[in-house]
Structure formats: C-alpha cells, structure tokens
Amino acid sequence: MEIDPFIFRLSIFILSIFIGYYVVWSVTPSLHTPLMSVTNAISSVIIVGAIIAGLAGNSDNEFTISNILGFVAISLAAVNIFGGFLVTQRMLQMYKKKKKDK
Amino acid sequence: MSANLSAVFYLISGVLFILALRGLSSPETSRLGNFFGILGMTIAITVTFLSIVSFSSGLIYVLIFLLIGGLVGAFIAYKIPMTAMPELVAGFHSLVGLSAVLVAVSAFLNPEAFNLGSLGSIKLASLIEMSIGAAVGAITFSGSIIAFLKLQGIMSGSPITFKGQHLFNALLLVSIIVLTYLLCSTQSSNFFWILLAVSFLIGFLLIIPIGGADMPVVISMLNSYSGWAAAGIGFTLENSALIITGALVGSSGAILSYIMCKGMNRSFFNVILGGFGAAEQSASSSNKEYRPVKSGNAEDAAFLMKNASSVIIVPGYGMAVAQAQHALREMVDTLKKNDIKVTYAIHPVAGRMPGHMNVLLAEANVPYDEVFELEEINNDFANADVAFVIGANDVTNPAAKSDPQSPIYGMPVLDVEKCKSVLFVKRSLSSGYAGIDNDLFYKENTLMLFADAKKMTEEITKNL
Numbered sequence: 001m002e003i004d005p006f007i008f009r010l011s012i013f014i015l016s017i018f019i020g021y022y023v024v025w026s027v028t029p030s031l032h033t034p035l036m037s038v039t040n041a042i043s044s045v046i047i048v049g050a051i052i053a054g055l056a057g058n059s060d061n062e063f064t065i066s067n068i069l070g071f072v073a074i075s076l077a078a079v080n081i082f083g084g085f086l087v088t089q090r091m092l093q094m095y096k097k098k099k100k101d102k
Numbered sequence: 103m104s105a106n107l108s109a110v111f112y113l114i115s116g117v118l119f120i121l122a123l124r125g126l127s128s129p130e131t132s133r134l135g136n137f138f139g140i141l142g143m144t145i146a147i148t149v150t151f152l153s154i155v156s157f158s159s160g161l162i163y164v165l166i167f168l169l170i171g172g173l174v175g176a177f178i179a180y181k182i183p184m185t186a187m188p189e190l191v192a193g194f195h196s197l198v199g200l201s202a203v204l205v206a207v208s209a210f211l212n213p214e215a216f217n218l219g220s221l222g223s224i225k226l227a228s229l230i231e232m233s234i235g236a237a238v239g240a241i242t243f244s245g246s247i248i249a250f251l252k253l254q255g256i257m258s259g260s261p262i263t264f265k266g267q268h269l270f271n272a273l274l275l276v277s278i279i280v281l282t283y284l285l286c287s288t289q290s291s292n293f294f295w296i297l298l299a300v301s302f303l304i305g306f307l308l309i310i311p312i313g314g315a316d317m318p319v320v321i322s323m324l325n326s327y328s329g330w331a332a333a334g335i336g337f338t339l340e341n342s343a344l345i346i347t348g349a350l351v352g353s354s355g356a357i358l359s360y361i362m363c364k365g366m367n368r369s370f371f372n373v374i375l376g377g378f379g380a381a382e383q384s385a386s387s388s389n390k391e392y393r394p395v396k397s398g399n400a401e402d403a404a405f406l407m408k409n410a411s412s413v414i415i416v417p418g419y420g421m422a423v424a425q426a427q428h429a430l431r432e433m434v435d436t437l438k439k440n441d442i443k444v445t446y447a448i449h450p451v452a453g454r455m456p457g458h459m460n461v462l463l464a465e466a467n468v469p470y471d472e473v474f475e476l477e478e479i480n481n482d483f484a485n486a487d488v489a490f491v492i493g494a495n496d497v498t499n500p501a502a503k504s505d506p507q508s509p510i511y512g513m514p515v516l517d518v519e520k521c522k523s524v525l526f527v528k529r530s531l532s533s534g535y536a537g538i539d540n541d542l543f544y545k546e547n548t549l550m551l552f553a554d555a556k557k558m559t560e561e562i563t564k565n566l
Contacts, residue, residue, distance in 0.1 A: 005340070006227055012342055013333060016349030019120055024354040027126045029450065029475050030464075032358060032457030033187055034136075035126050036325055039351040040194045042119045042139055043332045046201050047168075048112075048150040049216075049339050053208035054164045055154050056215030066212035067160055071167045073204035076197045078171025079178070084194060085140050086179035091187075092136060094464040095129040097471055 034091045041084025047077035108153040109342060111145055116346030118142030123350060129470055146343050184465040185422045188321060188454040189253045195324045196246035199305075202239030202331040203298065206232050209338055210294055216339060222289050228338055233282045233294070235334025237301040242327040244305030249320050252309075253454060259314025267311060274304050312373065315419075315496075317454045318362040319373045326355025358456050365450030365476075367502075367513040395531065395543050397550040400558060403525050404565035406549070410487030412443040414479065416516055417459050418452045420493020420528070424555035427466040430492060433563045434468070440566070445482070446473040447516050449497035480517050489521040491542075492555050495528070499540045508538060524548040527558050 027035050053070030118138045125135015182190050209216045209232055210224070218228040251257035277300055285293040312320050333348025363370050407413055415434065421427060434444045446468065452459045463473055483489060491498055498518040501508040518524055519542055526548055542548055551558050 006337075009337055009340065009342070009345055013337075013345050013349050016116075016120075016346045017353050020123070020350040020353035021357065023120060023123045023350070024357045027123065028128060029361075030448075030457060030460035030470055030473060031126045031129065031132060032361075033191075033455060033461045034132065035123070035354065035457070036191050036321065036358070036455065037187075037194070038122060038126070038136060038139055039325060039329065039354050040191060040198065042122060042143065042347050043198050043328050043351040044201070045115070045119070045143060045146050045343050045347050046198065046205060046332050046335055048146055048341060048344065049205035049209070049335050050201060051147070051150045051164060052154070052215060052339070053205055053212070054167070055160050056208075056212055063160065063163075064212060066208045066215070069204045069208040069211075071160075071163055073201040073208070074164060075167040075171035075174075076201040076204070078168045079175035080194050080197045080201075081143055081175065082172040083175030083179045083190075085136060085143070086176055087182060087187075087190065088136050088139075089133070090179060091184070091461055091464070092129070092132045094184075094461070094467075095132070095470050096464070096467065097129075097469050 031092075031095070034088050037084050037088045037091065041081055041088065044077040044080035044084065047074060047081065050074040050077055103149065103152040105153070108149045111149040112341055112343035113346075115142035115146040115149075116343045118145070119343075119347050119350060123354065142343075184461055185425060187461060188317060188458065189250055191455060192246050192250040192253055192321055192324065195321070195328045196243050196250065198328040199239045199242030199244075199246060199324075199331055202328075202335050203236050203243060205335050206236035206239065206338070207294075207298075210236075210291070218338070224289065226286055229286050229289075230282065231334055231337040233285060233297060235331055235338055236294075236298055237278055237282075238327055238334055239331035240298050240301035241305040241308065242324055242331050244302045245309045245320075245327070246305075246324050248306055248309040249317065249324060252314060253317060259317075261313045262310040267307070271304065271307055274300055274307070278304070308374070314454075315451075316366075316373050318451050318456055318458075319359050319366075319370075321455045322355050322358035322362055323374075324355070326352050326359060329353070329355055362451055362456060365514065367510070393544045395550050396548065397552055399551070400553075400561035401565050402549060403551055403558075404562045406523055406525065407437060407442065407488050407490070407562070408440060408566060410442055410522075412445075412482075412486045413437060413488045413490055414483060414486045414521065415444065415446045416489060416491045416494050416498060416518060417446065417448065417463070418492065418494025418497065419454060419458075420495075421555055422453060422458065422462055422493070424493065426492060426556035426559050427462045427468075429556050429559040429563070431463075431466040431468055433559050433566070436563050436566045444472070445479065447476070447479045447483075448473060449476055449494065449516055450514075452494060452497060476514060476516060483517045484520040487522045489518045489524045490527070491518060491524065492527045492559070495540055496538070498542055499538070501538065501541055510538065518542060519545055519547075522547065525551060527551045527553065527555050529554060 050073035122135045122139030125131045219225045281297040329351025336344030502510045502513045502515045
C-alpha cells in the first residue's frame, strides 16, 4: 500500500514543531522582541501562495477575483517581509557590547 | 523548474528559517541569523516564480504589488520608533492573518490553479486544510486589529466583558467545527463564507476582554496563531517551506506566551478568559487607608545615588510611555563617571511585549551585558545600595511574596525592597495595572519621586 503524501507533510510539520520548540527555548530573553518580528517576517513566506494565486489562469487581460485577491495578498505579505526583516535588522544593530573606553 | 527541484529549494529555505531563529540565541550571531532569514525568503520567492510554467499577463501586476508592499514595509521599518514596537508587531500579525485568508479564498475560488481539484469538488483533505488556514487566519487578523487598537490607545485598554461571553465564544468555536463539516460534505461556498465571518467575529471577541497589561501574552498568542494559519495554508499548497515556517512560528509564539504567563504566575486560560482584577480592583480601592509616604525631589535622589557604590535600575512600561530611556542612559553615564556600578534588572513581563525593555535600552545604547533578567539579578538587590524604579510597579510589589490574599500572589517579583534604599519614580501614588496598592511605597527606605519619568531623570542628572 502506498503512503499518502499527506503523511510526509504531516511528519515535516510535527518534526518542525519540535525543532521550533528547542530552537526557541535557546533564544536569549533579551532578543524576544526581534524574535517576534523575525517570525513575523518568515511567516510571510505565505507570499508563495499569493504569487501562485496572482499568476493563475489564462493569458488574456481579464483577471478573476482569485487573481485580484492574490495581488492584494502579495502586497500585504510584502509589507511584512520587508518591514519584518528590516525592523529586525534595525533592532539587532542596536545590541552592542560594553565599550572598553568607558 | 520541475516540481521536485522546487520542493528541494523550498526545503532549503525552510532550513534557512530555522537557522534564522537559531541565530537569535545570542546577539553576536543574531545578525547572521537575520541574513539567513532574508536568504531563505529570497530563495522561496524566486523558486515560486521559476516554477510557474506559463506566465500570464498578471506577472507585471504581481511585481508591481510586490514592489508597493515592499516599499511600504521598508518605509514603516525605518520610521517606526522603538517604543511603538508592540503596535507594529500586532499590525504585522494582522497582515499575515489577512493574507492567509486571501490565499485560502483564492484557492477556494480557483482550485485548479493550486492542483486541488475543481470548483465544487475540491479534494476533501485540501478543503479541511483550507478551512483551518482560513479560520485561524481570520482569527489572527481580527484579534490583531483589536490588539493593535488597544496598544495604540485608540481603543481603551480596559477589558470589555459582557454576560455569557464565555458561553457565546464556546458556541462560536463549536460552530466553526460544524461549519467545516458542512462545508466538506456539501462543498457549498456559502458555508465557507459563514465560516470566515464567524472566525473574524471570534478574533474580536477573544481579544476585547483582555486588559492592556496582558498584551505580552496576547501578542505572543497571536504570533503563534499566525504561524498555525501559515502552516494550514502550507498543507493546502503542499509547500514544505510554508509548513516548516508555520510550525516554527507557531511553537515560538506558544513558548513566548508560556514564558509571559509564567512571569505573571497566571495560567494561559486565566489570561485568555480575561477580565483580570475587575472584581478585586473595586474591593481594594474602597478600603484604602491613608498611609504616610516619604517623597523627595531630584536633589535628594542625586545625593543618595552619588553616595552609593552600586545602583540597580528597574525599568517598566512607564519608561516607554515617557520615552525616558535616553535620559536614563545619560544619568547612568554620569553615575559611571563617579565610579558607581550600575546594572539593569528586567522583569519578564515589563512592557507590552516580550523583550520590550531590552530593545528600548539597546536603542538608548545601553550595552546588553549590563542588562539582566529576573533570575540572574534578583540576589544582587540585597547587596545594592540604591534601586531606581522607573515606570515599573506591580513587578516590584512585595505583596506577591507575602500576602496570599493579593491578586498577584505567587508572581515572581524583583526583590527591590532588599536594597538599602529605593527610589521610585512615578507620577502619582495610584495603583498599577493589577489595581492593588504597592507596599513598597510606604516602606521606611523608599523615597517616592513624583514626576514625569523623563523630566525627573534629567533633573537628577543635573544634580549629580
């Protein structure tokens, strides 16, 4: 009997939860805010679905509702991707060690 | 690009996302981690474009919308003040939720494009995954909007409750399961729309009873939801990058919620059911007796600190409100010039989101190795000369250790009262969020400094 591909995806999902569990516990508490903004940015990888939705269909110039919803989702996810990574970058730049000359 | 090859690349970007979170285990590796995250995202987006065989004329629109969103996001990221980080994160969560909903709706209307069967006969498994993704996405969206409005102060931070609220919410949750079942058995789009509407409603109702200071839990929880929504969509799209990311973000948010709840010694359900302290608040304020307090001015505070050899700073949400972090750092610089040892003590739930205070201090150029968490520093209070409490209240209340009647009894608190003297910067004697009096105000060794946190700090610096 063949195994349904769903089971493989479920395996990836369950194992990733465990990876997430151990990785996140090792995050230092002082970086919890950047953790939230970066998880925000990476969860916007949902943009791949939005791109598929936006490009689906035939080549004439008429867009279906499905396409338009895709376009909107692309721009929302893009706000998150750029905003999330950049604001994380900005925060992480501020974390500095004690300077010797003080 | 073949489906197998693109699946490999999605897996690579999933691994890069894991490394992005791994990098956050220390500030030195965090910047590299963020780079991995950006790389993973770039790979995922590029592969998606390459794997589409026939480009429709929509491509140009896709790029335009990508660009618009990107510019808006970049603009926000550069402009946003660090004190507004909780609002920003809540706003971003709502966007993840809404895009999950839009992708799910789009897939529902055009299942052929996603290989899910055809309209009216979508594969059962896909339909269930889609419903979960859409419902959780909708809850994330409306919940985050409420959280955003509360944090921004547009909506009152006080809990909004009504009779039968919990029963009503429970009924709505049950109706989601029923609707999903009906949707799967009939394939009727009407049930899909009702499902979405009910989910939006649940999001609103779930967050309105939760008070302002519980926001750290709420934000973490919505963070977790946005992850589960992404994972649901990932199953629909059969995309491993999305599944891995969803699981990572989901567990990350769940862990943060747990840490925040532990920081308040409250169970997760206690926070979610909301209305904290609403009953006790009125009781404790009615039988409040007059007790003497010692209050002082900036000169007294400066005198105390100048003669100290070690000072511990306890910042709280009030510091963020007053934007006092830069003034505080200047004061500390002056103290250090006088060879006084200064450290910072941060309670897990100080501020409005996990790690809020750390970011603000980092913004004010406070080196992160001078900033300590509760467990690391709590024993040092007994040896310190001065504790400088700025904008914090409940997290220093000794009643959490001594008074079993207190609503915050059992909550881990900073042992500020063990210091030789305590300076408390506060605008008035009013109670904190928990609605209870802080015994610390009336202690022999406490000096209250009634003023705006920023002004007071600046004045102390002048007097040093």
